[in-house]
Amino acid sequence: MDGVVRAAWEARGSLVDRGVRVGFLRGAADLLEESSASLVEVADAETALGGVRLRGELARTCYQLRAFAEVVEEGSFLGVIIDHPDAGAVPPVPDLRRFKVPLGVVAVYAASNFPFAFSVAGGDTASALAAGCPVVVKAHPDHPGLSERVAGVLRRAAVRWGLPEGVVGLVHGFEAGVALVAHPLVAGAGFTGSVRGGRALFDAAAGRPVPIPFHGELGSLNPVVVTEGAAAERAEEIGAGLGGSMTLGVGQFCVKPGLVLVPASGEGDRLVEALAGVVAQAPVGVLLDGRMRDSFVAGVAQRAALVDVECPVEPGGEGERGVRAGFMTVPADRLTGPGAHDVLLEECFGPVTVVARYRQEAQVDAVLARVPGNLTATVHLSTAESRGEGRGGEWLGRLTPLAGRVLVNGWPTGVAVAPAQHHGGPYPATTSTSTSVGATAIERWLRPVAYQSTPQALLPPELRDDNPLGLPRRVNGRPQR
Incomplete structure (x- = not known):
């Protein structure tokens, strides 16, 4: 587990380029589709969910990967805000420039009931990679063989885009899962599972010497x-x-x-x-x-x-x-x-x-x-x-x-993957106010940083006046494309 986390941590710099991330996510979706027959066969053998259900879930998983590629490509997720100096304001406003940066290595705890869509290549993984965060997945014991195969597909996609295999790590076993949330190089965690297991990990994440955000989906009566x-x-x-x-x-x-x-x-x-x-x-x-x-x-x-x-x-x-x-x-x-x-x-x-x-x-x-x-x-x-x-x-x-x-006048089964979707809720449904489905799921793995009175030459390209990356942003309170 320690070796897998360290490999992910060392690979974090490789995800800086947004274009590479976009290509990686789309390439992963393509490779999953190419491997669909063998993946579904293994998934059915381990879960008994049936080929029809599993093929639909794999299609959803590929759609999620491509949807997050579009989010990264469009750029609004970075939340770029620029305020120029205003000496007449009370108090005076200095030059301030704000955007969001990735947290670091994200631990993902796979779910039992969605071996594709909430597992190794599921929404937590896709959104974390889209944010620029390497991922270490704790495989669910109900589908270990499938987990290994899907992780292998993601690693092949990474290599095709010049990324180290370590951007996607995989560990198995209860002890590894407990140790993972406590590892000092892990910066955040996503979980889907039981109230008992999720609460124990949530408490462990909060009880670390350096607490980390834990986004858990635990249980719901609906x-x-x-x-x-x-x-x-x-x-x-x-x-x-x-x-x-x-x-x-x-x-x-x-x-x-x-x-x-x-x-x-x-x-x-x-x-x-x-x-x-x-x-x-x-x-x-x-x-x-x-x-x-x-x-x-x-x-x-x-x-x-x-x-x-x-x-x-x-x-x-x-x-x-x-x-x-x-x-x-x-x-x-x-x-x-x-x-x-x-x-x-x-x-x-x-x-x-x-x-x-x-x-x-x-x-x-x-x-x-x-x-x-x-x-x-x-x-x-x-x-x-x-x-x-x-x-x-x-x-x-x-x-x-x-x-x-x-x-x-509807039924809750069926969670559309859409920008306006919210898949979360008050505790114990989730441990945070975030969503694990939809475009805004990427926000879980980002943190805002503001630069004050920083020379143009030293600013990240996302925050420079000439906007070399062509990002949507808000300047002096007005949106700009």
């Missing part, structure tokens, strides 16, 4: 609220959509809807019946590893045994390796007050969701007040409520404090 009006208009449609979303990928998506508040009325009954019809037809699936399967089987059994919890479609284990999708219903007031079923407000990884039935909107507010931070929060509104009539406009205000992405 609550959904269905209003009475929405259920009256399209109960069957919502129920079917929920069934598809919660069973997608055998329920192993970080944005799976895990808690759904539904009216305790005839309309709500129709929604639950439609949900049951879809979930009952879901095929038996295989989770990513035996530990996850054991946790899922034990977790659903614990929840199903609680007072007033019913299972219209019972989730659980099937055979030696499989799992059955299912869902539970519970009166909403069982989630609040003395003796509340707190475990139902915790994420259960796998194909299960909890449907809480409410009789008054006050019960919805009481439940939401107890929900921890999330990646997403969703509300399904009626046509009139969607036009802002009634109390429809209030729902965004109620859900915004809970999540980083708020959806109306």
Whole structure:
């Protein structure tokens, strides 16, 4: 591990040239596509996610690499700001020039459930390399062979662009992962995984003699609220959509809807019946590893045994390796007050969701007040409520404090790679306010520096008056292209 980190640290200067970074990122995407058949074969053997899903995820990974190449090429991510001297200001303003520089070596902790898009060549790696930071990835034990192969592809791309192989390092094992975040040459870390593991690494990053930023995605319940009006208009449609979303990928998506508040009325009954019809037809699936399967089987059994919890479609284990999708219903007031079923407000990884039935909107507010931070929060509104009539406009205000992405009349599974995307949220969804998806994910691996009263000849080219790199920037408060 120490040798890998030192090789990355020694390679940091090779990433200074933006043009080289652009070529490297695009070249890596090209090589991944050329190797797609063998990579998908290995990925399926290690994860059982299936060729269709994995080919789509690899395509997303290549798109991310190319998207960050465009970010680097355009240049706004550097945040160049120039203020010329102003002796008449109070206090006087000297010549100030500000831009962003890379942090240094970034540690990336790969996720289990996205062996391409959140792993060795995933968004954390792509954004860090785009920022000019070498990367050391701690491989996930659920796909070690794939991790080695993808790292090899990235290194070949690096060599083609005149970069040392050390710009992308790979380590395996629990001990290496723990030691990595403590290494004095590591300047930042990105993590996707469990609350327990992520919190331990977050505390270690903060407890170093020189603390470093730790951007962790830990866990999310992703609550959904269905209003009475929405259920009256399209109960069957919502129920079917929920069934598809919660069973997608055998329920192993970080944005799976895990808690759904539904009216305790005839309309709500129709929604639950439609949900049951879809979930009952879901095929038996295989989770990513035996530990996850054991946790899922034990977790659903614990929840199903609680007072007033019913299972219209019972989730659980099937055979030696499989799992059955299912869902539970519970009166909403069982989630609040003395003796509340707190475990139902915790994420259960796998194909299960909890449907809480409410009789008054006050019960919805009481439940939401107890929900921890999330990646997403969703509300399904009626046509009139969607036009802002009634109390429809209030729902965004109620859900915004809970999540980083708020959806109306949709489902959270499926995270588009787009400049406006935000994949993060209040703790424990993430340990910071940043996103791990979209163009602004690059900001995690940069820090601002301001130069004051510095002669032109000594300034970095990004900050010189003649703008030799053609960067977009703000000069004396006005944007310039």
